[in-house]
Amino acid sequence: MFTVLQSLKELRMAGEIVEPWDDNIHQTYKQENVIGKGAYGVVYTVTHLPTGRKFAMKKMEMRVSEEGVPQSVIREISSLAVLGKKNHENINTLHESLCSVSNNGTTLAIYMVMDKCDWDLYTFLRDIPRDMPDMQCRVIAMQIFRGVDFLHANNIVHRDLKPQNVLINKDQTVKIADFGLSRTYSSQASFTTTVVTLWYRSPELLLQTSYNSAVDIWAIGCMLSEIYNRRPLFSGQTEAQQLVATFTKLGLPSPQEWPRGAVIERATYPEHPRLPDNLLFGRMPQEGADLAKWCLDYIPERRCSAAHALLTRFFHGVTHRPAPTPLREVN
Amino acid sequence: MSRSRIPADWIFEEDAIKNSPSRKAGMNERDELKLKREAIDIMKKIGAEFGWKLNGATGAACVYFHRFYMLHSIQEFPCPTTSLSCLFLAGKSEETPKKCKDIAQNALKNFSHIFRVNLNQLMDDVMSMERVLLQTIKFDFTIDLPYRYIIMYANDFKSKRAFDAAMVSDIVCCAWPLVNDSFFTHLCLAWEPQIIAVSLFWLAIKLRQHEEINETKWWEEHVAELCSDKMETICHEVLDYYTLMNGGNNGGAAASG
Ligand SMILES: Nc1ncnc2c1ncn2[C@@H]1O[C@H](COP(=O)(O)OP(=O)(O)OP(=O)(O)O)[C@@H](O)[C@H]1O
Ligand SMILES: [Mg+2]
Numbered sequence: 392m393f394t395v396l397q398s399l400k401e402l403r404m405a406g407e408i409v410e411p412w413d414d415n416i417h418q419t420y421k422q423e424n425v426i427g428k429g430a431y432g433v434v435y436t437v438t439h440l441p442t443g444r445k446f447a448m449k450k451m452e453m454r455v456s457e458e459g460v461p462q463s464v465i466r467e468i469s470s471l472a473v474l475g476k477k478n479h480e481n482i483n484t485l486h487e488s489l490c491s492v493s494n495n496g497t498t499l500a501i502y503m504v505m506d507k508c509d510w511d512l513y514t515f516l517r518d519i520p521r522d523m524p525d526m527q528c529r530v531i532a533m534q535i536f537r538g539v540d541f542l543h544a545n546n547i548v549h550r551d552l553k554p555q556n557v558l559i560n561k562d563q564t565v566k567i568a569d570f571g572l573s574r575t576y577s578s579q580a581s582f583t584t585t586v587v588t589l590w591y592r593s594p595e596l597l598l599q600t601s602y603n604s605a606v607d608i609w610a611i612g613c614m615l616s617e618i619y620n621r622r623p624l625f626s627g628q629t630e631a632q633q634l635v636a637t638f639t640k641l642g643l644p645s646p647q648e649w650p651r652g653a654v655i656e657r658a659t660y661p662e663h664p665r666l667p668d669n670l671l672f673g674r675m676p677q678e679g680a681d682l683a684k685w686c687l688d689y690i691p692e693r694r695c696s697a698a699h700a701l702l703t704r705f706f707h708g709v710t711h712r713p714a715p716t717p718l719r720e721v722n
Numbered sequence: 723m724s725r726s727r728i729p730a731d732w733i734f735e736e737d738a739i740k741n742s743p744s745r746k747a748g749m750n751e752r753d754e755l756k757l758k759r760e761a762i763d764i765m766k767k768i769g770a771e772f773g774w775k776l777n778g779a780t781g782a783a784c785v786y787f788h789r790f791y792m793l794h795s796i797q798e799f800p801c802p803t804t805s806l807s808c809l810f811l812a813g814k815s816e817e818t819p820k821k822c823k824d825i826a827q828n829a830l831k832n833f834s835h836i837f838r839v840n841l842n843q844l845m846d847d848v849m850s851m852e853r854v855l856l857q858t859i860k861f862d863f864t865i866d867l868p869y870r871y872i873i874m875y876a877n878d879f880k881s882k883r884a885f886d887a888a889m890v891s892d893i894v895c896c897a898w899p900l901v902n903d904s905f906f907t908h909l910c911l912a913w914e915p916q917i918i919a920v921s922l923f924w925l926a927i928k929l930r931q932h933e934e935i936n937e938t939k940w941w942e943e944h945v946a947e948l949c950s951d952k953m954e955t956i957c958h959e960v961l962d963y964y965t966l967m968n969g970g971n972n973g974g975a976a977a978s979g
Contacts, residue, residue, distance in 0.1 A: 458822060459852045462814040469815055469863040488861040490853065499853070 416489050416502060420448060427511065427555075436507060446486060447507040452500045460490075460499060468501070474545060481538030483508065483558055483566040508558035508566055512614070515559050516621050525676060527563070528618045529709045532679075533701065534565035535611055540697035542567065543604045552610035553591045554617065589633040590623045594644065595691055597634050598653035605691035608700075612686025620673040640666050641687060648689035678705040728860065732789055734911050743795035754796065759906050761787065761801035764836070765809055766905075768828050772820055774813070776902050777869040783812035784905040785865045786855065792911060793858050799851065802829075802836050806844075807851035815863035822848055868901045871919030875944065883940070889932065897926035900960055907959040916945050921956040 420437040427434040432451040439446055453464065468488055475485040489502040510518075512531075523531075535557060542549055549556070549567065556569040593609035595602045616624040625640060627633030634655075638644070642665030649657040665671075672680040682705045685695045695703075744754050762784055769780030776784075786808040790799075806825050813820045826844040829837050837844055876894045879885045900922040904910070909918050920941040927935050941948060 455849075458814075458819070459810065459849050460814070460856060462817075462819055465811070465814050465863060466817075468861045472861055473864050490856050490861075 416491060420446070420502075420504065422448070426507075437504070439504075445507050447505050449503045449505065450500055451503075452498055455497055455499045464501065468503075470545075470547060471503070474542075474547070477541075477545070479538065479541040481534045481565055481567060482541060483568040505568070506566065508568075509560045510558070511568075512554035512557040512559055512565075512618075516554060516617065519621075522619070522621065522674065526709070529679070529706065530563055531559065531565055531618055532611075532615055533706050533709050535567065535614065536697045536700045536706075538565065538567035539607050539611060540701065543607070543697055548604045549607050549610075551588065552607050552614070553588045554614060555588075557614070589628075589630060590626050592630075592633060593691070594634065594637060594689060595650045595653075597630050597637075598650045598655060600650040600652045600654075603691065604696075605694045608686045608694045608697065609691075611697075611700075612683045612694075615679060615683045615686065616672050616675065619675045619679065624671070635660070638663050640671055641689070642666075644689040676705075678703070681705070728793070731914070732792075732862070732911070733914060734792060736912060738792070739908050739911055742791060743793065744791060744797060747795040747797045749796060757796055757801045758787070758791065760836070761805035762906050764802060764805045764829065764833055767832060768806075768809055768825065771828055771832075772813075772818070772824075774816075774818055776905070777867055779809070779812040779816035779818050781867045781869070781905065782816055782863070782865040783808040785867070785910050786812060786859055788905075788908065788911050789862075790855060790858050794854070799854065802833070803844075803847045803851050804855070806848045807855050810848055811852055811855055811863070866915045868904070868915040868919035868922065869898075871916050871944070872897050872901060872923055875919065875923050875940075879940075885935075889930075893923070893926045893930050893932065896930050897923045900926060900957075903963060904960050906963050909956060909959050913956060917948060917952075918956065920945050920948060921953040922960065924950075924953050925957040925960075 419440055421440055423436040423438065425433055426436050426447060432449045434447055434449045437446050437448040438444070453461070471485050472488065474482060478484060484506045485503055486506070487504040489504070491500045491502070539549065539552070551569060552567070556567065558566045558568045560566075589597075591610035591613045593602070593606045596606055613624045625633060625636040627636040638660055643660055643663045644657070646657060668677075668680045668684075672683055675683065682695070682700060682703050685703075686700070688694045700706075740751075742754065745751070765780055765783050765787065766776070769776070769783065772779075774780045783805070787801075787805055790804055790808070791801075806829055810820070810822055810825055813825075822845050823841070826841055826848055830841060830844065839847070872894060876890050879890045879893075880887055897919075901919070904918060904922065913921075924936055924941065927933070936950075
């Protein structure tokens with residue numbers, strides 16, 4: 392009788408609770424090939440069986456702690472869900488989140504079902520047969536700024552922007568993906584600094600001082616150059632190397648520019664002049680180089696905001712969605 | 723687990739609410755409401771002990787709870803454990819986390835007649851239910867509650883309409899507990915929080931005898947196409963609840979409490 396409170400365990404033992412978590416997922420989504428792997432999850436192509444539509448599904452596994460589903464996970468997924476409802480065209484839409492528990496309840500798997508895109512920007516830049524025309528570069532860059540502007544307007548710092556987390560479709564729409572590591576931020580808070588791929592890391596992150604949304608702008612600055620030149624701007628293998636790579640190209644920050652509270656002193660590095668623009672930014676047009684320089688300011692507060700970037704001359708007359716450029720299939 | 727379709731905004735047709743999984747499994751309306759109210763009461767009391775607000779974690783927990791039983795039956799998952807898991811989850815999603823142990827201990831202390839298991843067992847149950855809950859509410863943790871709209875309308879009254887501040891706060895003081903008590907009803911499943919807020923504000927204006935304000939149809943700038951009939955129906959859900967509580971006494975008195 393329902394009024395008698397039976398514990399879940401008894402019910403379960405009596406076989407009166409069905410827990411078809413995994414079954415549910417597999418009844419609804421047919422899992423196909425792996426399309427990507429990241430530090431935290433595996434991404435599959437799936438078919439939504441009721442509709443036949445293809446999606447990308449990211450599976451993340453974590454241990455269930457004493458306090459159940461970690462608060463950080465709840466925070467992240469809920470901010471994702473909120474963003475998803477607002478539906479920005481340069482943000483990869485989250486359709487559904489599912490979870491399942493395995494290994495006797497010790498492991499929690501979270502599945503996020505998202506729009507499937509054709510490539511990530513890393514693969515795209517690697518596989519296109521030649522440099523992209525100037526306009527195509529601008530259209531891609533503009534959409535990255537739009538997506539990031541939307542995130543920042545919603546108080547989300549991505550923190551892990553890199554070409555692998557920027558998705559692109561045949562029709563040249565760009566979608567920012569992977570908020571796995573983003574956190575709702577307040578500009579004062581400082582978080583753990585162990586997560587951003589080094590090449591797109593700003594000095595304040597590398598030097599472990601507090602940071603804010605400007606770290607994303609730095610990352611875009613690096614990507615701007617990469618979109619034109621198809622090679623990373625600063626590519627260090629370790630944090631120390633990454634700092635050196637940055638300083639050799641942009642010049643050693645002045646004492647005023649040196650991040651307050653940095654774990655390493657400025658005096659440890661040799662003085663270095665800044666490279667001229669053409670060596671730094673290769674085939675980028677001047678307006679693009681100007682914007683990249685603004686994004687790569689050593690002082691975070693001086694870096695442009697995404698909203699500002701969209702107003703610069705670099706994007707004047709750039710139409711949002713160009714007639715699809717005939718592009719050789721790269722997959 | 724029943725696989726009925728969930729509307730994207732979690733606002734259900736009256737029919738769906740009347741044919742909830744518990745009802746379909748054979749429970750009558752009275753028992754369903756009674757069991758749910760008992761559990762809402764648990765949430766309110768424990769929430770209050772934690773210093774949570776109804777306009778915060780407790781309110782979110784109540785909404786999770788109502789949504790949960792649109793997909794599962796009470797026969798399948800008893801209300802009391804679900805209510806604790808709702809508190810547990812809402813604490814985390816509203817950034818006022820409480821340890822599972824604290825919640826379970828509190829429940830055992832205050833509701834020993836309902837929870838007849840030991841602490842470890844109860845904690846286990848709350849944890850298991852959390853996962854069922856997560857799955858059911860589809861990670862939709864961010865809950866919009868009517869309170870912020872009440873505040874908004876009150877501010878509008880003071881600034882745009884230059885109404886007397888004391889009068890406005892008197893109306894708010896009447897509307898607020900009405901919203902508190904709306905959690906005992908199915909309103910949050912049937913109406914958007916703005917509509918609930920407008921209706922209960924409208925009722926509070928009536929109860930406080932400022933009918934002339936309602937004659938201005940002040941709500942029209944906030945929600946489109948809301949007629950007084952509809953508001954009447956919404957308010958009656960809450961008033962009926964008082965009638966039930968007071969064995970037939972009038973609702974206005976309870977509303978001021
Ligand atoms: N929606 C999608 N469509 C197509 N490919 C995708 C999609 N989502 C992810 N991928 C691919 O999977 C890879 C890993 O995904 P994602 O970045 O979300 O995982 P992650 O574990 O958070 O990675 P990391 O934290 O290392 O960035 C991406 O770099 C991309 O190549
Ligand atoms: Mg990634």
